[in-house]
Amino acid sequence: MQVRKRRWALSRRQLTLWGAFLVPFILMTGYFIYRQMAPFGTSSLLTVDLGQQYIDFFAYLRRAILHDPSSIFYSFSNGIGGEMLGTWSYYLLSPLNWLLLLCPGTSLTTGVFLLTVFKYGLAGLSFAWLLEKTTQQRGFKAIMFATAYALMGWSVANQLNVMWLDAAYLLPLIFYGLYQLMHTGKWRTYVIWLTLMLVVNYYMAYMICLFMVLAFCWLAVDRFSTWRHFGKQAGKFVLASAISGLLSAFILLPTWWSLSQSKAQYTVTTFKWHFDFFPPKMLAKFFLGAFNFDQMPDGTANLFIGAIALLGSLFYFSDRRIKLRTRIASGILTAFLALSLCFQPLDLLWHAGQFPVWYPYRFSFIVSFWLIWLAAQTLTADFQPGWLAISLVTLIVIAGSAYVGINLAKFKFLTLNQLLLGLLFVILALALITLPIKHHWIYPLTFLVIGVTEVTANAFISLNNISYVSQSEYGNYTNELQRLVNRVQKRDHGFYRIGKTFLRTKGDAFQTGYNGGGVFSSVLPKAVPTFFGNIGNPDGDGFVEYSNGTLVTDSLLNMKYYFQQNQLAGALSGTSILPASSNKADLADYQKISSDHWATTYKNQYALPMGYAANQQILTLKNKTADPTQYQANWLAALTGNSQDKQLYTAENFDQVTFQNINQQTKITGAVLQKKNLLKPGKITLTFTPTTNDAYYFTFGSTVNPDNATFILNGKTLNQYKTYRNTILVSAADHAKGHQQKVTIQLSKGSLWLDNFTLYRLNTPRFQAAINQLKTQPWHLTTHTSRYFKGTITSKHAGQVLNTSIPYSQGWHATVNGHAVKTYKTIGMFTAVKLPKGNSTVTLAYWPPLLNVGLLISGGTFIILLGGWWFSRRHQ
Template sequence: MASLQEKKRRWSLTQRQSTLLGAFLTPFLLMTAYFIYRQMAPFGSSSLLTVDLGQQYIDFFAYLRRALLHDPSSIFYSFANGLGGEMLGTWSYYLLSPLNWLLLLCPGATLTTGVFLLTVIKYGLAGLTFGWLLLKTTNQSGFKLVTLATAYALMGWSIANQLNIMWLDAAYLLPLIFYGLYLLMHTGKWRTYVVWLTLMLVVNYYMAYMICLFLILAFVWFAVDQFTNWRHFWGQTVKFALTSAASGLLAAFVLLPTWWSLSQSKAQYTVTTFKWKFEFFPPKMIAKFFMGAFNFDQMPDGTANLFIGALALLGSIFFFADKRIKLRSRITAGIITLFLALSLCVQPLDLLWHAGQFPVWYPYRFSFVVSFWLIWLAAQTLTDDFEPGWLAIAVATLLIVAGTAYVALNLKSFKFLQMNQVLLGLFFAVLALGLTTLPVKHHWIYPLAFFVIGITEVSANAFMSLNNISYVSQGEYGNYTNELQRLVNRVQKKDQGVYRIGKTFLRTKGDAFQTGYAGGGVFSSVLPKATPTFYGNIGSPDGDGFVEYSNGTLVTDSLLNMKYYFQQKQLSGALSGTSMLPASTNKADLADYQAVGQDQWATTYRNQYALPIGYAANQQILTLKNKTADPAQYQSNWLAALTGKVTDQHLYTAENFDQVTFQNIAQQSKITGAVLQRKNLLKPAKITLTFTPTTNDAYYLTFGSTVNSDNATFILNGKTLDQYKTYRNTIMVSAADHAKGKKQTLTIQLKKGSLWLDNFTLYQLNTAKFQRAVTQLKTQPWHLTKHSSRYFRGTITTKTADQVLNTSVPYSTGWHATVNGKRVKTYKTVGMFTAVKLPKGQSTVTLSYWPPLLNAGLLVSLVTLLGLTGGWYLTHRRHG
């Protein structure tokens, strides 16, 4: 028979396992139940896709599946990434979570089920790891531990950032890293700390950066708490620095190539000037401690998400009055808490936590470490033997009353809150205050009451907060994705060459990632700055983190190898005017292309003018400098440099409108650059412009950044003009083609008091001249014999020694070229693409891609791993 001591050990182990299981299952089941209630796929017609999760991340998840299962060559480089781009930066920011392997089980439109699983599992893991931390480092257990773990897993930050699914890895890894630091400071054992911090650096460097800053603060607290003498302190400091550096070196195989990627993208937007000022009135943060203090408007520009529940918040306040804890530790914790609070409202500190860049949406992304810190303080204090003094109770009561009164009296300033939420928050605060100040805490009902109150409040917060958010329906995502996939598959089955595909409809800018083709759009935080600059030059929409090839012309379609186009059909009958493929552009010049296929929803066109991925061109392209802000002239200069013919610089001709009529707008003698003023602000105002093409050439309109749908409605020939909304530079809009003798009417209806017709011009393309130029460039193609996402090999014949191999492969130092087996230099053309100088005659040319600094990173990581392993082995052998 087992001894009594062994039975107690087994019972204790079972209790711990049950507690940890509860810490995982409670947030897991709560969020699963809520999502089922909201009918999220696979349990209904909705999905978890919303905002960036639906517009960006889901496309990267589809790419991950395709890269791992079908196209490993695209792991390092993908032509679905805008016009083409490196992928390690994308992997390290979005895709390296170990849980993402679950997505391999979810093909096609069922990818939303994978997102569902990822989300609830990450909530559960956050509860599990925080529960593990409390079990190892505090006197918490049972229902109270599960309650605090759930408060952490479902804190306001995790609920508000549920859609930023790649950030949620930080929530479950932070407690493990913190426990590693605890072991390092208390026992000197370093492996736990190094392993988990390294994993965090690999999984998401961005969140890891914030955790590293927090670890410095945590180290300071541990060092003060454990202080015995200065020698011991400096020894701990050195050990903390060395082990932290070791984690960085172990993760170098990801961090170094990622650093290179960032140097081409996000790092170029770093803020270098700032002011020491409050970003808002600091007491406004108090409102975020109430349940349901979140809505859509808080995403782009709100205060930090700080909700942790009344029990944890009160516990963190009582920590500073807990005489069981050393005074120096409480003072240090107070200083750290003040620093964290200031970081949430002081501009330079906010910038510090975000690596020198103001977040575009989702402000105060580091607030999860603030919530972690407060709940950690609470967990140390809210033990069964805690008895707060009357002064502590009075101060806590005063803070609750003052905070509630401030929010209630200024409720109009907090549009995400209603009075019933404030009253509910006060109700739970009173319950929490009564519960935490009870003199007797050993009765079995106490931890149960703690659990019921705590779980009810955090559940209500999740329910209220997420009810303010709308989601993409499963049908909207699935139907669109399935149709686009069918269109892509048909083209790729017939044509296995190298080409890009354009389209006149859009669900997301990452559609090419979603369905696996070389496209022209992307939305990514690691988009190289050169790409949006180029798009702005050619007249297509761009932003700091996105490009969308919705405004291609015959010229750019040809030069960018846009060989196929998909155009949505408008349904007839009862569904007239609708399509499950939402239009994103007006493309009249498709009349120049050949229809090669169609189904119920779309027509496929082949562009006979599309140039190959590489061809022989004049060396003038190597020295072409952009000296114009006019996209029509830019395109002409680009093509002329390739052909070497000055006459090709005059592809486009500005045309006058035949007639212009004004309604409730003062007469204007010149349209381009005119400011249209509404005469009577209460009456509609519009301008109607007409022109009748005298040839079958393509006609384009240019719209400056002010000529957009926010300021006016555009109607072309009786139909609202389809156009992607967001653009900051002049765009080119296809207005007419093969329309000789047919009157074209454009009506502009003002939405505001005035409209500046910035860069508003009508252009006619000399189609014959364009065709001659394309024919010339097509005579000397790069005949590819082998190709993949990161490798091209083929032959090309040049007629003269002053020609280059011009490609539409975006330039990068990662691309390496050989000509006839010899390594040669690559050149950047139009600030965007890759070219190689060629000798006269036939040459065999290869282009291959390898991520910059990846080899160096692998070497550093390997040497560090060998060093740490060897050191650990020698140490254990010496003591063995």
């Protein structure tokens, strides 16, 4: 009989764990099938950053592992080139990402589907495991709490931030490790799971580590016996946490270096001691469906956990079965978490000193975990609240609901129906919790049905507020771009970059595997957007996009090929699977080499090689001008050593300017255009007739953008990437001698400041002479990969340098004729090496800074732990 009973207990436990995994897994799979997500329909899970950023990194992951291991450490798809360990440690180290290897090409969206539903399921499984190990919750009730955790508001709202969802299933395991450490002194479980979290995603791991400090304090109060015992516990906690840090040093140290070049440079050093909003506003987020698109960039924390868990967490504080000191400590910890959701200094603390760009209060999954954990401890079969507790909880619920109801108009993400439905579940939950009979089998089943129904309704309502990219929109674009890239790479096996005049995402180069000029990444080095802004291309703190290249920058950045979308005629006029992002009239200077239905490929005969001999003036150039035309000219002049190249661009006048419903202006550049009648359209028309076949460019200041005006060039809308914060260069005309060019600016608002709006002419013959000079001494590459270059070069004069378009990094190491030499940074961006006179063999190899130190620390720590374990076993 005892054997049978033990088998039954084991079987029941397995059923609970399987149920905890399958319920959220099946619920979300069912919802996605209902929304026709690939592979079950024509839509996809791609939305916002998942569709504009992460999907490109996933494509890169597959290519790096399966086809190009050299790009694991460095990739020229990362903007114009960048280290990749920071990208891996933030976006790509989830162990579940191996599923993506099964999904080639555009079926990558199916991989995203699998990642998402598996992470929901694992979150439920790990929370159920925690409950099995630390509480009396079993069966249906444990499954309900696990599902409430897996489908909490944070998980639903951040499902698109799929790399954060690993934190949801690892947090319960780390917490259990800490719980075990405090109760038994065993630290192995804590170290294993915390180390995995630190490796998988350092950002979310930071938040969990902060919570572990708070949880240790809470558990120390709960388990306190003597100060000596407390000291031993604190020592074990600090030591175990340090061991996890040392074991993960191989990824943390190079990541720290990467962050020091990027995100760390944006850390807030001053802040205000104030509340971000009136704290009771958070109460609205406890109602189901309290989420929409507007909450992503700037909303309150996502706190939904379901009525049962919420009421259970309130009843916890009246549960006399729990020690008073423990409940007081729980109250203090809960208050600290609540303050963190609205008090700016604490909010910054959780986000490592940086205000989140979109997705505020990213740590709220910890708050939800804590509240559900409190509820699970209290809502056991033998819990029966007293009338005082019931009255207090009821009053709190009534007061909170009344506040939300009275201010319902202020909560755009909440409707009256959602409020009433939420109150219905509160009433059902309150009745369920206070019911005196809890031992009948119907009770836990009812518990499960009510709880799961509510969290499912929340997911349904919340996600119905979000739109997604169709599978065809993603697939058609990606397939066409891949065809274009493959065609070029098949004919040219050298090293070069590719530009294009259309865009789906700034990570298109990652998606289809070419060396490009754009990227959207949270670990983008600060020097990169600074450089892009200097040369007249769109940039931001986390992105760059090479949409506004000129003949000069195309040449200096090795943009050897260009793709341009075709203008379709007839019934298809104005439609394309390749959405235009820039106007590039200067493609007239390039050679057309191929074309298909959707796009034409050009070859840039002016493109310089990866490296070439240049004047040593480039090493001392201080290019501080804010004018992108002058910046480019100064850059080229320093390379050639010819001061006349500084006059590469010339400002040109317009032939005629006419105003319609706008006050007359005598000067265009810097003018403020003001509508006379705000109710009527206002526009300004400018004409110029090129007197040469040179390339002409406009400069647009940050206010001269598509949000403030519509720009029409020769009767066609001027295509331009919308977001830029510095002056950009826009290609206006080329090979148009004697042909009048007409530019119309239609105001979208009452006024427009023509900030840095100027017409420039490039002296093309002078530009060609300068490029031809630099081409005479190329770096002939004999070997090249993503992180290694070797080639020969001849320096005709003493003091010349090998100038490259490889972004400078401490990770690049150079040798000249077998001897290690110093690398130099040019214009704050690129890598150069001094050359001796004559023939030289030069190599450049990349290895991530601090990676060797990290490997040594992690390996040494692991060996010490292994030795200690072996010695202990041998001793026993």
